[in-house]
Amino acid sequence: MGRASAPYLLILPSILFAFWIIGYPIYDMANMSVHAVNRFGKTAAFNDFANYQRLFSHQLFIGCLIRTLVWTVFVVGGTVLLSVPIALILNEKFFGRTLARIIIMLPWAVSLTMTGIVWRWSLNGQFGMVNATLSNFGLQDTPVEWLATSTTAFPILIAIGILVSIPFTVTVILGGLSSLQADVFEAAKIDGATAWQRFRYLTLPLIRPFLNIVLVLNFIYVFNSFPLIWVMTQGDPANSTDILVTWLYKLAFRYGELGIASALSIVMFAILLALTMVYAALAMRNERSTA
């Protein structure tokens, strides 16, 4: 065994094992997606990509795809836009900072399903806390069913999606902020840089690697986020709050359309992979040019 190849040989079993664990389900799924499958999971003959054809021509596919992108962009965008100022504030020294940090982190400890159930109850038109509060303050006279139409339900879902993504994002950005050197900022202050200039030309570039991580990870989580929407609306009314992953669940486990469902899984995997790779490439090019 040569000296140079020894480390590679030693980690080879783990790599193979990891490939097998991750790769086999993907292979199996891809295999299923190009064969006819009955509702009991038995695969039959290769069917000329009929599953994909049926998926792309399905009347709900485009709508779900667009909603998934809207959902992902708004939740991730909103999360990052809100998390940066929150992290900046929590990075300052003030009385009760620890308590404030704990409160921001707290939603993280609650499972998404639980959060969904609590909000579903709060938003219930007849028995919910939201309507009770509003009518106590005289802000409404007839109960509003918040989840009854997509015009109210979808923005609410996005808002709650942002709420539950903030803890993780703030934590990562806070980590980035605490790694910054104080003397650079002092020097800038002495040179007469305003607070905005310091943020724009010092803080932001310095925490960019952390923002990149947060964007990519949140993008993947939110794109595949199932529990909130499923618990709160199940995609109702009339599929107007369905995103790809909730529709996927219906296809696979309610309708028994395992062929289309596996095709959709592969398509979602491809979309995520492509977008992540494009983003990673862009971020790396940026880093090189600023370096």
Next chain:
Amino acid sequence: MYQTKKSRVLGLLAGAAAILATSSMAQAETVRVVLGYYSAATQELFEGMAKDFMAKHPGDEVKIEVIQWDNLQQRLTTDIAGGTEPDIAMIGTRWLVDYVKNDIAEPLDGYMTPEFKGGFIESFLSPSTFDGKMYGLPVAASARAMYYNKDLLAKAGVNEPPTNWDGVVDTAKKIKALGTDAYGFALQGKEIETDAYWYYSLWTHGGDLIKDGKSGVASPEAIKALTLYKSMIDEGLTEPDPSGLNRQDIERLFKQGRIGMILTGPWLRGQIKTDAPTLNYALSPIPEGTTKATYGVTDTLMVFKSSKNKELAMKFLTETAFSPKWRIEFSTKEGFLPVMKEEAAAPVFANDPQLKAFTDMLPYARFAPPVANWEQMVDAVIAAVQKVYIGQAQPEAALKEAAATIDGLIQQ
């Protein structure tokens, strides 16, 4: 030394042979039964049946396994895919068609005497009959009726519950005129059985879900049925924004005394008993349009084609599980309607006036049609009625779209 070893081996062989011989003589067989969970009583009831049966057939064994309904279909699917399916399973009758199409369910006629088959109330047999062959025995049945709040109706000056839709609209208007926070007619607008809540109207207006192999949800009767609901929403005769309320929500409103009339199943009686014992309510048939109808739902016990013990499995069902004694015990403890004639004649059922409201409707009971892809059709219908309830589409346009989707699914 060698000698003793040899004799020991011989002894072992003889012993093994003896065990084999006795077991093949008694032909001990095991029947595995997988059931859906209705209540805490389910396991106990079927264990009781198994004990009874094993006492009559010494050596044979019946194994009972109870599973949550939410997981049942997925569990059976994985069992079938892996070749480890049980001998008997309880399933929602509407799933049966998929089992028959994929050659998983065993036709049962050959295992039953005509007397046994004749013991069932006929309308419950049709949902599990395909091409003239029976593939399952109805085990739990429910029908729907109208619950009405007696106090609320009396306050509005209505002393007899309405029997037709005009009467329902009229009564709801009077309840609305009271100016309280009560609503005349409950309308369910989301999640499970949202479609069924509209079928009451569809069927009583003379419509059909599937007619001549095509979807009937865009027929003139269907449009009329949906227009009626929509006009009730617009006039404020139902709770506002029904698409925000599921079945539990409207039942809760009824229990709070804030609903005049609601259409639902026998389970609400039990809930009222514990949650709202002072509620003054009564039951009456589903309101009529041009005809009488109600929604009948059954669950089914089916036998797997792959089972090695089909004879014994069927004996367990015909001799014990569907004996009058156990049928009465099962239906009373679980709160279902009787499925066998002898059971229906028993005093517990015949003398309960509230249950009579349900059993009286049985001759008019309609069932989910035995077609493949049913769950997808249901969701197409739900999407259509939701679009109408929230004012996003007109009844005719929404229903035509749903009918086109369903026709596509039928042809698949």
